[in-house]
Amino acid sequence: MSGRSATKRQPAREDTWNLRLYIAGGTPRSIAALNNLQRICDQFLPGKYKIEVIDLLKSPKLAAGDQILAVPTLVRRLPTPLKKIIGDLSDAERVLVGLDIQPGGLVS
Numbered sequence: 001m002s003g004r005s006a007t008k009r010q011p012a013r014e015d016t017w018n019l020r021l022y023i024a025g026g027t028p029r030s031i032a033a034l035n036n037l038q039r040i041c042d043q044f045l046p047g048k049y050k051i052e053v054i055d056l057l058k059s060p061k062l063a064a065g066d067q068i069l070a071v072p073t074l075v076r077r078l079p080t081p082l083k084k085i086i087g088d089l090s091d092a093e094r095v096l097v098g099l100d101i102q103p104g105g106l107v108s
Contacts, residue, residue, distance in 0.1 A: 017041070017049040018078035024071040025057045029088050033072035036089035044101050074099075 021037055023030035034053060041049045054062050056071060066075045066084070076083040076099050085098040095101075 015048055016078065017045050017076065018052075019049060020052045020054060020066065020075040020077060022054050022056055022063065022066070022068045022071050022073045022075070025055060030072050032088040032090060033074070036092070036095070037074060040089065040092055040095055040101075044096065 019037065019041070021034060023033065034051075037051060041051065056063050056068070066073075066082075068075075070086050072086070072088060074085045074089060074095075083099055085095060089095050
């Protein structure tokens with residue numbers, strides 16, 4: 001995995017969810033977090049999201065910007081307000097609640 005890589009689903013727009021996933025290398029937990037996030041986004045935000053993956057083993061200074069203390073950590077940058085979820089994102093319901101995603105991709 002690279003220091004900064006992005007999975008783009010469409011160009012940035014006002015209704016695009018901007019998600020940043022901080023990981024620590026290719027650990028099973030990091031890989032699980034990315035796979036779980038991808039699955040949740042494909043189901044609840046189809047065509048309306050951008051995932052940026054930041055590997056803190058390769059770019060540790062990038063953790064300061066979003067005040068990352070543990071990995072994996074997911075940061076929802078857009079839509080505002082900023083939200084964070086720590087863990088492998090295996091509990092889809094917790095992720096949906098944590099990101100304020102409702103069925104259909106609406107913010108509560």
